[in-house]
Amino acid sequence: MAAPTRIIQHLILMDYLISDSDDETISRHKYMMSAMALHIQKANRPSVPKINTYMGVIDDMILPENVDDFKTHYRLSRDMFDCLLERVRDDLIKDFRGGRCPINPDKQLLVFLNYLGNQQSMRECAHIFGLSKSTVHSIVTSVTEAIVKLQSQVIRWPDADRQREIAREVEDSVGIPGVVGFIDGTHIRLASAPGGEREYYNRKKFPSIQLQAVVDNNLMITNAYCGWPGCTHDARVLRNSELFSKAENGTLFLQDHFSFS
Structure with missing residues (x-):
């Protein structure tokens, strides 16, 4: 779509005024010309088709x-x-x-x-x-x-009563006593490595970040830890997680209860 004739006339006029004006007027006119040029650019931009229904x-x-x-x-x-x-x-x-x-x-x-x-x-x-x-x-x-913001409401570590319940159901199902969760790691694929860093490339040769998760017997996530580069070993991710610290301090599991990997 061609630029409106009146806009072109205004641009020509302002160009003429700039040639014989003080610095303040020139600055103001340059700003106006930039605004006009942007208007023309938008007017000539092809519209993008959209679905409105x-x-x-x-x-x-x-x-x-x-x-x-x-x-x-x-x-x-x-x-x-x-x-x-x-x-x-x-x-x-x-x-x-x-x-x-x-x-x-x-x-x-x-x-x-x-x-x-x-x-x-x-x-x-x-x-x-x-x-x-x-x-x-x-x-x-x-x-x-x-x-x-809902994370703490949805992903919660089971309390003592829930741990006993999980352990009882797991033992009835597979015969292993004391299990209150199942832990494993996985890779979240990235479109590219942040900053081009090679450490984000995992053993399968694609960029990723590590996700460590614990689920209960109903596959509900009870703990999640994410962010380490893809090449990081699962054991290192675990050692640096809050889950590991609390487990070592004895504040996470009931006596003789544990997570199964």
């Missing part, structure tokens, strides 16, 4: 006959989605300060789950939800922070 598709997913579609797309049931939304809603409500209306918390959570659950780029998520890529980035950051 996707939220209606989601409304169809919650119908009884389509309930499985929601879980297929977002990796959790609609009931679990509603439960999670209730916990993070307050952190996702933004004050309206003019301009475009804030995005509803439910849409923010859907964008977040779509980005994580389908391995889509932010550009693809923006296209689907009718948003800009920068808005998707902001949403993913905000929802991540809101969910991380």
